[in-house]
Amino acid sequence: MTEAQPAGTQSVVRNISDTARWAAVFRARETQRPDALFRDPYAERLAGKRGIEIANTIPDGNKHAWAWVARTYLFDQFIVRELQQGVDMVVNLAAGLDARPYRMALPGTLQWVEVDLPEILTFKEEDLARERPACTLERIRLDLSDVSARRTLFAQLGSRASKILLLAEGLLIYLSAEEVGALAADLAAAAHFQRWIIDLTSPGLLRMMQRTTGKQLSQVGAPFRFAPPEGPGFFKPHGWEPVEIQGLLKTAARFKRPPFGLRLLSHLPERKDAVYGNRPWGGVCLLKRL
Secondary structure: OOOOOOOOOOOOOOOOOHHHHHHHHHHHHHHOOOOOOOOOOOHHHHHHHHHHHHHHHOOOOOOOHHHHHHHHHHHHHHHHHHHHOOOOEEEEEOOOOOOHHHHOOOOOOOEEEEEEOHHHHHHHHHHOOOOOOOOEEEEEEOOOOOHHHHHHHHHHHHOOOOOEEEEEOOOHHHOOHHHHHHHHHHHHHOOOEEEEEEEEEOHHHHHHHHHOHHHHHHOOOOOOOOOOOOHHHHHHHHOEEEEEEEEHHHHHHHOOOOOHHHHHHOOOOOOHHHHOOOOOOEEEEEEEEO
């Protein structure tokens, strides 16, 4: 997977689901490293030629590979820890081309539910048809913007397990603050939804992303939108509070993934307000229901 010179983007990125192919490119590249932080043997074929074209075409599409890798790594770490605490169901919202049920060592008794739009789930289902997941895997085709349908789904899922972990990787940034708040409240209202892993961006980083990658994604109806000035505290009025927050840069720098200059910056103390303000910051947060 090599970089190419930018070309016209609109013909490459068709919709928000194509961002899943973009994300898979970075999982594939990390997998090829001898010191990989995770192994995803399915990522390269799921990304396909379109994923590579997207990464090579969007401005800065390859520049921050270390951040994508750190995000995946942190989600993996949080998931493993929560499973050790007795989680019996994982619900992956906007699952995209995530292959964790196949690539991670999971209990065979675990229920894993993927929720996303029909096109992307059908593509993944067909591509992985001959592969066997480590746990019980279910795919539910649903537009999460359909409030009535998602509330019905959450109620149904909440009755099927006693300790449920939610994932939202690469989802919330595409929603408005009002939409995120409403989704959080709906999740908090469901029985047995106890923990929620999300990725979060500071307002400062959001503005940087909007000036580069975000311009192209806006043209296909997938603008970057959510970066609350309250940081993880945004979720408290909606039924959730932070348990742990891990920054992407500090995490990636531990494994020497970012460029040298950024690794130097990673040694600076991470001020509490960096999560909320004008400084570029991205991280992964573990939330618990109030």
